[in-house]
Amino acid sequence: MELQGDQLACNRGGREVFSGVCFNLLAGEALVVTGRNGAGKSSLLRMVAGLVRVAAGQLALKGGAPDIPIAEQAHYLGHLDAMKPALTVGENLQFWTGFLGARRDTTSALEAVDLAPLADLPAAYLSAGQRRRLSISRLVAVPRPIWLLDEPTSSLDAPSQTRLAQLMREHLRTGGMIIAAAHGAIGLERARELKLGSA
Amino acid sequence: MSAFASLLGRDMRLSVRVGGGALMGALFFLVVVSMIPFAIGPDLALLARIGPAILWLGALLASLLALDRLFATDYEDGSLDLLMMGGMPLELAVATKAIAHWITTGLPLVIIAPLLGLMLNVDLHALEWLALTLAAGTPALTFLGLIGAALSVALRRGGLLLAVLVLPLTVPVLIFGVAATNAAIVGPAPFGPPFTILCALSLASLVLGPIAAAAVLRHGLE
Amino acid sequence: MPVIDLANPTRFLNVVNRVLPWLIAATLILFVIGLYRVMNAPDDYQQGATVKIMFLHVPAAWLGMFGWGLMSIAALGTLVWRHPLADVAGKAAAPIGAAFTFICLVTGSLWGRPTWGTYWVWDARLTSMLVLLLLYLGVLALYWTAEEPGRGARAAAVLSLVGAVNLPIIKFSVDWWNTLHQPASVFRMGGSSIDPALLTPLLIMALAFTLLFLTLHLAVMRNEILRRRVRSMRLLQAQKLVEASA
Numbered sequence: 001m002e003l004q005g006d007q008l009a010c011n012r013g014g015r016e017v018f019s020g021v022c023f024n025l026l027a028g029e030a031l032v033v034t035g036r037n038g039a040g041k042s043s044l045l046r047m048v049a050g051l052v053r054v055a056a057g058q059l060a061l062k063g064g065a066p067d068i069p070i071a072e073q074a075h076y077l078g079h080l081d082a083m084k085p086a087l088t089v090g091e092n093l094q095f096w097t098g099f100l101g102a103r104r105d106t107t108s109a110l111e112a113v114d115l116a117p118l119a120d121l122p123a124a125y126l127s128a129g130q131r132r133r134l135s136i137s138r139l140v141a142v143p144r145p146i147w148l149l150d151e152p153t154s155s156l157d158a159p160s161q162t163r164l165a166q167l168m169r170e171h172l173r174t175g176g177m178i179i180a181a182a183h184g185a186i187g188l189e190r191a192r193e194l195k196l197g198s199a
Numbered sequence: 200m201s202a203f204a205s206l207l208g209r210d211m212r213l214s215v216r217v218g219g220g221a222l223m224g225a226l227f228f229l230v231v232v233s234m235i236p237f238a239i240g241p242d243l244a245l246l247a248r249i250g251p252a253i254l255w256l257g258a259l260l261a262s263l264l265a266l267d268r269l270f271a272t273d274y275e276d277g278s279l280d281l282l283m284m285g286g287m288p289l290e291l292a293v294a295t296k297a298i299a300h301w302i303t304t305g306l307p308l309v310i311i312a313p314l315l316g317l318m319l320n321v322d323l324h325a326l327e328w329l330a331l332t333l334a335a336g337t338p339a340l341t342f343l344g345l346i347g348a349a350l351s352v353a354l355r356r357g358g359l360l361l362a363v364l365v366l367p368l369t370v371p372v373l374i375f376g377v378a379a380t381n382a383a384i385v386g387p388a389p390f391g392p393p394f395t396i397l398c399a400l401s402l403a404s405l406v407l408g409p410i411a412a413a414a415v416l417r418h419g420l421e
Numbered sequence: 422m423p424v425i426d427l428a429n430p431t432r433f434l435n436v437v438n439r440v441l442p443w444l445i446a447a448t449l450i451l452f453v454i455g456l457y458r459v460m461n462a463p464d465d466y467q468q469g470a471t472v473k474i475m476f477l478h479v480p481a482a483w484l485g486m487f488g489w490g491l492m493s494i495a496a497l498g499t500l501v502w503r504h505p506l507a508d509v510a511g512k513a514a515a516p517i518g519a520a521f522t523f524i525c526l527v528t529g530s531l532w533g534r535p536t537w538g539t540y541w542v543w544d545a546r547l548t549s550m551l552v553l554l555l556l557y558l559g560v561l562a563l564y565w566t567a568e569e570p571g572r573g574a575r576a577a578a579v580l581s582l583v584g585a586v587n588l589p590i591i592k593f594s595v596d597w598w599n600t601l602h603q604p605a606s607v608f609r610m611g612g613s614s615i616d617p618a619l620l621t622p623l624l625i626m627a628l629a630f631t632l633l634f635l636t637l638h639l640a641v642m643r644n645e646i647l648r649r650r651v652r653s654m655r656l657l658q659a660q661k662l663v664e665a666s667a
Contacts, residue, residue, distance in 0.1 A: 049284060051280055051283065071283070082277040084209075091209075098201070099282075101286045117665070121662060223562060233551060320539070320541065
């Protein structure tokens with residue numbers, strides 16, 4: 001499986017955010033996107049996720065299921081947590097596994113992020129870090145090959161960051177791909193770097 | 200559990216747990232309909248004649264109330280992005296949310312309408328026809344309102360814009376809904392034709408609404 | 422024991438637990454006496470036995486208004502004197518008062534149908550009772566949507582005081598406007614105008630319903646205090662879980 005981006009350009013609000021971006025990602029590889037604020041890191045991730053239109057260039061996934069759009073083979077972990085405070089932790093995750101069509105057990109996913117004892121707690125009581133971990137559990141519970149992570153370590157304390165790095169390595173080991181936008185190190189040593197806005 | 204059942208279940212559960220749920224819409228309906236006789240005066244004959252119109256307008260306003268937040272909450276917490284990345288087509292996801300909205304907001308209106316009709320001196324035997332036309336017409340109000348809800352999220356404006364956009368779209372529904380109810384009460388004009396057209400409008404909006412709303416969300420949220 | 426001691430919820434609960442059985446007994450006894458008198462009361466020469474709806478309808482009307490009066494006093498307790506249990510008293514009175522107002526409207530409607538020929542008219546007395554019901558529903562909606570018990574309390578207290586303006590309007594409405602509804606016949610200058618054969622059972626039933634209101638009110642207050650305790654304990658437990666897994 002191979003994810004190819006060729007001369008990608010993006011327009012947001014009438015202004016060109018980036019252009020001429022190329023990358024090539026094979027199964028088991030990770031790409032870290034860096035650049036100053038406003039360079040378009042989030043926009044690039046959202047473009048691969050199908051949430052932002054490709055203004056120019058080509059985005060193609062070779063080797064995956066041919067007639068399924070990239071968006072349905074990817075997970076997007078953005079700044080927002082997509083979590084309803086009125087539902088419990090368990091109910092939030094069960095909704096996403098049900099909606100995204102996974103059969104994987106939610107308990108093991110919650111255990112993977114150390115949230116299993118809080119499963120019956122209303123999500124309103126969670127701290128910011130725990131909300132982030134709940135979002136991450138969604139990636140574990142629903143198997144999809146591409147992970148698009150926008151500053152995944154924000155709000156996470158050191159032990160949680162280590163846990164996230166473990167989950168990311170496991171994902172790559174099983175043939176997945178990761179594109180992550182980050183300011184600093186996120187625990188993927190052998191990731192390639194794509195620097196935006198260096199002109 | 201299928202995607203449809205998950206989304207429907209979640210939306211209904213949220214609507215019950217957050218902000219008073221079904222009862223708030225019915226309460227608003229009750230309050231609005233009660234205001235009219237204060238304004239018009241206790242002329243029972245007049246109230247009986249315009250009763251169906253008052254009830255339809257009240258149902259329309261009450262439906263619009265909750266539509267405002269239909270997509271807004273999902274947009275604000277990032278769920279809308281993920282809903283667009285699911286296996287379910289966005290049109291279907293949007294339609295599912297509308298169905299959940301109708302069950303929790305529209306259906307209570309239909310149930311409470313006969314009681315309010317009684318207060319407006321509407322003919323007793325016409326009350327069940329009134330409920331029937333509302334049951335056939337309120338889905339149209341919800342599904343057409345989807346378009347306004349999607350626009351107000353895409354344009355980042357709320358409240359009154361939604362009403363301004365949706366109300367003109369609902370004019371045919373209003374016309375045929377009131378016509379059908381009046382036909383049931385007064386009599387000479389048969390009930391069938393306006394009621395059938397009302398059902399046709401609802402069915403058409405079931406298709407048109409989600410398609411338009413999904414298109415707005417896709418292109419408007421970039 | 423001075424009233425001020427009842428400000429402590431635990432002590433209040435103790436008092437309620439001791440007083441409630443006596444109140445329930447007194448209520449039951451009064452109802453038995455009242456119903457006996459109602460059954461033996463004479464029929465109206467025009468309305469027949471339907472006049473006996475009055476024994477439910479009139480006390481319900483009085484208690485509907487009494488409930489709002491109670492809420493207004495509780496509101497003063499919340500806003501002015503800062504009594505700790507005042508908002509609980511107000512919150513407990515709301516559903517009971519709303520229920521009695523609803524019973525008043527429904528029984529009045531059913532009574533009006535054979536007597537006046539219609540289920541509902543928009544005359545001053547009925548309309549102001551309907552407005553009272555809408556105000557009750559508004560306050561109840563406020564309580565339902567408040568996320569924590571204390572938050573809705575001040576807003577509800579203000580709403581209670583504003584709505585209290587409606588009560589004198591209801592009382593005097595039938596004197597100010599010529600309406601279909603019966604003019605004041607019990608609480609009037611110059612003594613009541615109802616025959617004592619109907620007046621005495623009416624007053625007994627009114628007393629019985631008032632005791633019922635107070636019994637229910639104390640029970641609901643007790644429930645609300647316990648409910649808040651359960652909520653605090655749950656929050657504490659949740660906090661412990663969150664800290665343990667942080």
